[in-house]
Amino acid sequence: MKPVNVLICALGGEGGGVLAEWLYSAAVRAGHAAQATSIPGVAQRTGATTYYVEVWPEPATSHPGRRPVFSLNPAPGAIDLLVSSELLETVRQVGNGMVSPDRTQVISSTTRMLTVAEKMQPTDGRADAAQLVATLQRHVKAAELLDLAQLAQQAGTAISAVLFGAIAASGALPFARSVYEETITASGKGVAASLRGFALAYDAVTQRRAQQAIVEAALQPAPAPDLRALGRARVASYQDEAYAQLYEQRLDRFSDPAIRAELARWLALWMAFDDIVRVAALKLVSTRQERVRREAKVGDDELLKLYDHFKPGVPEFAALLPHSLATRLQAWDRRRVAAGREPWALPLKVGTHTVLGTLALRFVAALKGQRRRGSRFALEQALIERWLDAVALGEAQDPALGLELAKCGRLIKGYGSTNERGKENLLHIIQHLAGRDAATVRAAREAALADDAGLALDQTLTAHGAPKRPLREQVVRWYRRRPDETIRA
Numbered sequence: 001m002k003p004v005n006v007l008i009c010a011l012g013g014e015g016g017g018v019l020a021e022w023l024y025s026a027a028v029r030a031g032h033a034a035q036a037t038s039i040p041g042v043a044q045r046t047g048a049t050t051y052y053v054e055v056w057p058e059p060a061t062s063h064p065g066r067r068p069v070f071s072l073n074p075a076p077g078a079i080d081l082l083v084s085s086e087l088l089e090t091v092r093q094v095g096n097g098m099v100s101p102d103r104t105q106v107i108s109s110t111t112r113m114l115t116v117a118e119k120m121q122p123t124d125g126r127a128d129a130a131q132l133v134a135t136l137q138r139h140v141k142a143a144e145l146l147d148l149a150q151l152a153q154q155a156g157t158a159i160s161a162v163l164f165g166a167i168a169a170s171g172a173l174p175f176a177r178s179v180y181e182e183t184i185t186a187s188g189k190g191v192a193a194s195l196r197g198f199a200l201a202y203d204a205v206t207q208r209r210a211q212q213a214i215v216e217a218a219l220q221p222a223p224a225p226d227l228r229a230l231g232r233a234r235v236a237s238y239q240d241e242a243y244a245q246l247y248e249q250r251l252d253r254f255s256d257p258a259i260r261a262e263l264a265r266w267l268a269l270w271m272a273f274d275d276i277v278r279v280a281a282l283k284l285v286s287t288r289q290e291r292v293r294r295e296a297k298v299g300d301d302e303l304l305k306l307y308d309h310f311k312p313g314v315p316e317f318a319a320l321l322p323h324s325l326a327t328r329l330q331a332w333d334r335r336r337v338a339a340g341r342e343p344w345a346l347p348l349k350v351g352t353h354t355v356l357g358t359l360a361l362r363f364v365a366a367l368k369g370q371r372r373r374g375s376r377f378a379l380e381q382a383l384i385e386r387w388l389d390a391v392a393l394g395e396a397q398d399p400a401l402g403l404e405l406a407k408c409g410r411l412i413k414g415y416g417s418t419n420e421r422g423k424e425n426l427l428h429i430i431q432h433l434a435g436r437d438a439a440t441v442r443a444a445r446e447a448a449l450a451d452d453a454g455l456a457l458d459q460t461l462t463a464h465g466a467p468k469r470p471l472r473e474q475v476v477r478w479y480r481r482r483p484d485e486t487i488r489a
Contacts, residue, residue, distance in 0.1 A: 001057065002131045004173060007074050007098060008051040008163075010086040011113060016085075022164055023173075026183040030175045031059040035070035047384040048073075057174055068151030081172040082140070085148060085159050087202060088115065091132045093141045106140045107166045107205070109148035109159070118335075122449045123410060134219055144205050146168065147217035150203065153294065155197035157190060164194075165201030177202065227261060231268030238272040238367060246272060250388055256399045258393065259406050266409025267388075274415045275370060276316045276489055280364035283308055285353060306352045313345040315416075319376035320367060326375035342475050383423060400438040405430070408445050418452075424469065425457060432466040440464050 006023065010016025020036045027034035033056040038049060054070040076097040082104055082481070084090035090108040093099060110129070118125040136143055144166060150158040161184065167173065168180040170235050184194045227250065236244035250267060254260045272278070282288070289306070298304045318326035333344050334421040351357040371377050387409065395402030408429055411422040425448045447460040458468040 001056040003056050003068060003070060004080050005074060005078055006053040006081045006083065007079045008087045009093060016049055016051050019163055020053055020159040020182050020380060020486065023053045026057045026175055026179050029183055030179045032056050033060055033068050037072050055173055068416060079104050082106045083163055085163065086111055087129060087132050088111050088112065088127055091135055094136060101139055101141055104140045105170060105172055106136065106143040108145055110145050111147060112148040122452060130219065146204055151200045153196055153201055155193055157193035157197035161194035161197035162201040163292055165198035165238045166205045169202040169205035170285060170287060178232060213263040227264040231264045232267045238278065239371065253392060254393055256402060259395055259402050262403060262406040269334050270384055270412050271408060275319050275369045276312055276364055280361045283361050284365060300345050301473050305355060308350045308352050310348040311345045313343055320370050320374040322373060323375045387426065387430065390434045394434060398438060401426060401441065404438045404441040411448055428469050
């Protein structure tokens with residue numbers, strides 16, 4: 001007879017240690033010998049803390065005078081139950097060889113918390129959830145996959161309580177449900193909420209047939225969204241119906257379905273560029289207040305004070321001004337910078353929970369009409385047309401070339417210097433490579449996405465006989481050293 005080996009993977013603040021202690025306590029309460037150990041992880045979401053629990057499957061009364069010998073660390077391929085609060089962490093343990101297809105049962109949340117590596121990618125670096133699930137299914141004996149974070153939120157408790165309920169319902173350990181619930185009650189902290197989370201997970205996991213249907217549905221490819229309809233709705237909400245009609249007219253210029261589908265996404269994102277009007281509107285969305293209250297765990301009997309910090313500069317104000325006024329304001333700010341001063345900006349702290357703060361944001365959000373009269377709106381539309389003209393010429397020459405030029409729209413992202421750099425890269429590719437073949441444009445686009453500094457793009461440009469991007473002026477600022485300050489080599 002062998003012990004039941006349980007490996008728990010939890011991120012920081014999710015109560016993994018509490019869960020391991022509960023499992024150990026439940027085993028002792030049920031009269032079984034057990035042992036629990038932990039291996040600390042690292043910060044910044046590059047790994048989880050793992051907890052290892054071994055439980056003897058028979059009560060101690062069945063073998064009087066004999067005590068089992070437990071292991072301190074989990075052994076690859078010798079895990080009976082793998083419990084994880086995050087999908088990628090679950091698959092990470094598969095990669096570590098901890099699971100076995102003829103032995104390991106998995107309880108995992110479908111929730112994703114992006115890793116540092118995923119966030120660092122200039123483009124969409126998220127791991128494909130469907131592929132993660134498929135990998136998991138191939139390497140384990142059985143899997144229970146459910147949205148544990150949603151259940152924890154519904155119960156108003158930590159995810160550890162929900163995981164505890166899922167473990168109890170899995171049948172991996174020979175304990176009655178009452179043993180688990182008594183263990184929670186004996187802990188004495190957040191008992192009511194923990195019991196709610198426990199019950200929700202227990203009931204969810206016991207519905208085996210329903211859970212199997214969820215797993216099978218997760219493995220099926222999701223139907224492709226109607227990007228054109230989504231894009232139209234986005235630009236209509238951003239500006240007005242006339243702007244949405246312009247979006248459709250721009251798409252209708254192209255006959256190739258692949259090019260039109262690719263443009264539908266990137267054109268909508270570019271046409272709905274970020275500015276202070278859009279930021280103010282997003283701050284007022286009702287779901288944002290609900291999300292903040294949820295993330296801050298504000299109770300129904302508690303007040304929430306929410307402050308938003310803004311620091312708009314000359315570019316943000318000039319964007320809403322006519323071209324002549326915007327030019328003068330930007331020239332004034334350039335003179336400031338050339339003189340060694342910081343670019344002008346207006347730091348603001350707005351209490352969104354107050355009437356005055358909400359009215360201020362509503363005033364800014366109501367400036368949609370001013371957008372059309374602003375200098376940035378005209379500039380963005382001109383740049384969009386340059387891009388679309390290049391795509392149209394590429395489509396006429398070779399649909400594959402037109403498609404690659406359409407995909408260059410993903411270079412436009414973010415705001416501020418990131419947005420400006422993306423537009424500069426796109427325009428440079430259009431100007432010098434639009435008449436080349438599709439492979440050349442693809443190589444340049446991928447190089448532009450490879451690093452923010454643009455070194456890879458410059459190398460690709462020169463490799464294909466195109467000039468590097470022009471150098472940008474950088475103001476050198478000199479700072480006076482304090483008399484008491486020393487310089488160390």
